[in-house]
Amino acid sequence: MNYAQHLFEEMPNPDPFLWNSMIRSYSNSNSPEAAVSMYIHMLARGFEPNVYTFPFLLKAFTRDAVIAWGDELHAHVLKFGLGSNAHVRNALIHMYACSGDIETAQHLFERSYKREAVMWNAMISGHNRNKQFEMSCKIFVDMVKQCVSPTAITYISVISACAKLRDLDFGIQVHKHIKESGTLPNLKIENALVDMYAECCDMDAALRLFEGMKTRDVISWTALVVGFARLGQIDRAKQLFNQMPERDAVSWTAMIDGYVRTNQFKEALEMFRDMQTQDFRPDEFTMVSVLTACAQLGALEMGNWVRVYMDRHKIKMDVFVQNALIDMYSKCGRVKTGLEIFHKMHERDKFTWTAMIVGLAINGHGEDALQLFNKMLRASESPDEVTFIGVLTACAHAGLVSKGRELFLGMITTYGIKPNVTHYACMIDLLGRAGHLKEAFETTTNMPMRTNSAIWGTLLGACRVHGNAEMAELAAKNLLELEPENGTAYVQLSNIYAKCKRWDEVRRLRQIVMERGIKKEPGCSMIEMNGEVHEFVAGDRSHPRSEEIYTKLGEMAKELKIAGYVPDTSEVLLETADDERENAIFWHSEKLAMAYGLISSDPSVVIRIVKNLRMCLDCHRAIKLLSKIYEREVVVRDRTRFHHFRHGLCTCRDYW
DNA sequence: GTAGGGTTAG
Structure with missing residues (x-):
């Protein structure tokens, strides 16, 4: 563009065609500012824009550009008498609809004398862009009623809307419509259909279509992978993934996300490692799934690594990623870091506030969680049912009974949310x-x-x-x-x-x-060391450093006895013989993880453990003492909340 | 010799 610009400036008499070319090029390279400045230049040199100028110019308009110049350029269109040209009108409608100003788009649309398919398409895609998928379907129905023949692009857009709505019935109707209209099957329509059936969980239909396709691309395959993963059939998804002739970042992310959705978080991280060894560049979508896995595993080191990686590789830190970071830090017991991110964010959505409220609540900062909830309301963000889970959890953990009753009632009366x-x-x-x-x-x-x-x-x-x-x-x-x-x-x-x-x-x-022969659900504890997640179940001897771990456990038992600890075997399953009861609790998974933490990290390192069940009473008491004996900070996340142990005390103040 | 609308992952 620099060279083109240079040549252009050398021209003694650039004609309107050349002005348009310059504007088009700046638009195509996503620089609406440069395109507008070129246009202003053109006017200043006494040239009049023609019917080509505005479609080029408006094409690159982002939301901000529309706010800055949209109306003014619209006025120019009218002033130069180009308002009735179909291309110009379409460009205007497209610009307004896609930037969220549906009313203006609608206004122009309704006042158009002749409405070709392209104009309808712009309206449908505009609603899609603004997540108003019901409207997209409604417009399609109107279009058919008014006997405007849909084009391939109409079908793609409206099928996509059905997929997002999970509206299988309407999707099938559109599919029928396509067949009856005699539209030639094309790859993009077929992809949209496969995706729609997969999103609506009709994998039979999705597969049938897929099998019948003449050509398939990475999108067709990915749609199936996503469909099976969403149904929890992750093995089937993996099989397809392995069969794909080519993969891209989207398909890798779909697979990683599939593991996250089926609660196989370690597998998700393994998949992410494979992705990197095979030289695929993760993007911000990938990172959201990876961070979610880290959050569930309590894998703080890995989570930190993701943040550094994103910074170094200039991956976009959008609101989704920031929400995932807040969640990850809270679920790893580092609510302060979560708050730092929260305060630095320029744009927050409902999920941001909810993640932060839940984070504060589970980390034992009930009052702060409620204060943040009030701030959320003042920021005019409406809470949803998940927000209220966080708020009520905050009250429960902090013992705020009357506040809890009040909020529960308010949830129904003020916000019209039906409690689940x-x-x-x-x-x-x-x-x-x-x-x-x-x-x-x-x-x-x-x-x-x-x-x-x-x-x-x-x-x-x-x-x-x-x-x-x-x-x-x-x-x-x-x-x-x-x-x-x-x-x-x-x-x-x-x-x-x-x-x-x-x-x-x-x-x-x-x-x-x-x-x-009734058994307790097996307790399982995880601890992350040097970026790797180690899992322990009670009495586990499968760890490569098992010998050292049990030696350390023996030492811990001695130290505890000296400190006056008496084992509390009340929570051991009844069938256990009395002489085994002490061992049974001493080999609990969280104690094994703790022993491993002690032998494999420096004294300054905080030991972070994630447990699948509630912590047992005995482990809670033992770890309190151990935090004092070894002068170690220990953070245990159990099924419902955090316990931060320090100097022989726990942040739950034994209210749990 | 210049132009319009679209599909996959959070």
């Missing part, structure tokens, strides 16, 4: 843990939907804290009806009986557990 079963579980947790067992129980009976095992498990947990045997029986009975094999329910109920010295009942429960 998880919101009720939060309320029952909040009330029960704070000792309002009766009200917690009443909540379970007044719920407008069926109770599930999480509801009864929550109530049972609260009964354990407060030693209420009667209600515990009731909760356990309900829970076991839904999940007869739930070992934790037996353990908790038995503990409560033991607390009340009802030994007959304890024996009876043990009998049932032995007879039915």
Whole structure:
């Protein structure tokens, strides 16, 4: 462009054609500023724009450019008498619709004397760009009613809208329409159709179409990969992925995201490593999936690495990536870093606020979470049901009962959000843990939907804290009806009986557990060291450094004894023989992970552990002491919240 | 010799 510009300036008498060429080139290279400046130059030299000028000029207009110059150029169009030219009108409609000013686009559209397919297409794609997919479908229907023949591009756009809406019925209608219209099958239409069927989970139809295609490209294959991954059939997705004749960053990301969606986070990171060894450049989409995997695994080192990598390779840090970073840092127990990102963001959406509120809540900063919620409201961002999960969790963890009740009510009355079963579980947790067992129980009976095992498990947990045997029986009975094999329910109920010295009942429960061979869901702890995630289950000896780990465990046991620790075996499954009980808890996964952390890192390193279940009482006490004995900061994330151990204390203040 | 509308991943 520099050279072209240079030559252009040398011309004694550039004609309108050449002016237009220059404007077109600047537009095509996405520099609306340069294109506009060229146009102004043209006017200054006394040349009049013609019907070609505006389509070129407006093509590169981004949202900002429209705000800056849109209306003024629109005025020029009218002034130069070009407003009735179809190309110019289309360019204007396209510009307004795609930049979000649907009203102006609509206005121009309705006042157009002759509406060709291209103009309809601009309206449909404009609505697509603004995520108004129902409108896209509606416009398509109008178009057909008015006997305007859709073009291939119409079909592609409207099918894409069906896919986004997951509207299979309408998608099938459009498909029929295409067949009847005699439109020649082309790759892009077929891709759009395969994608639509896959998005709507009709993989049979997607495959049938795919099989029948004469040619396929990377998009056709990726659509299938995404479809199977979304259905949880990740093996099938991987199979197709391996069969693809060529892959690109999108297909790699689809696969990585597939693993994330099926909760296979380590596999997601492995896939990401493969992607890099095969020299594919990740982009900001890839990074969102990778960061989500890091968040779930508590893989802070890897998460940090992603941030540095993005900076070094100039990958766009958009609002999606920043939201994922906030989530990653919060779920790795580094809520402060999450806050730094939050405060630096120029643009925040609903997800940003929600991620930050949830992050504060699970890290034990209940009050801060609620303050942030108020700020969110003041920033006119409307909370959704997930935001309220965060808000209610904040109240539950901080023991803010009346605030919780108030917010729960406000959620319904002020925001019109219907509470789901998880919101009720939060309320029952909040009330029960704070000792309002009766009200917690009443909540379970007044719920407008069926109770599930999480509801009864929550109530049972609260009964354990407060030693209420009667209600515990009731909760356990309900829970076991839904999940007869739930070992934790037996353990908790038995503990409560033991607390009340009802030994007959304890024996009876043990009998049932032995007879039915009931097992507890295995606890699993993960710890990341030097960018690698290590997993431990109780009594695990599969780790290559197992020997050292158990030696360290022995040392830890001695140190604990000196510090006056007595093992608390109350949460061990009943079938375990008494002499094995101490070992059983001493070989808990979080203690193994802790031992591994101690032998494999410097004393200054914070040990970060992620556990799949709630932490057990004994491990909580032991790690508190260990944090003092070894002067180590330990952060444990369990199923519901964080425990930050330091100097023999935990941030949960033992309220959990 | 200049022109219009579109598809895949968060």
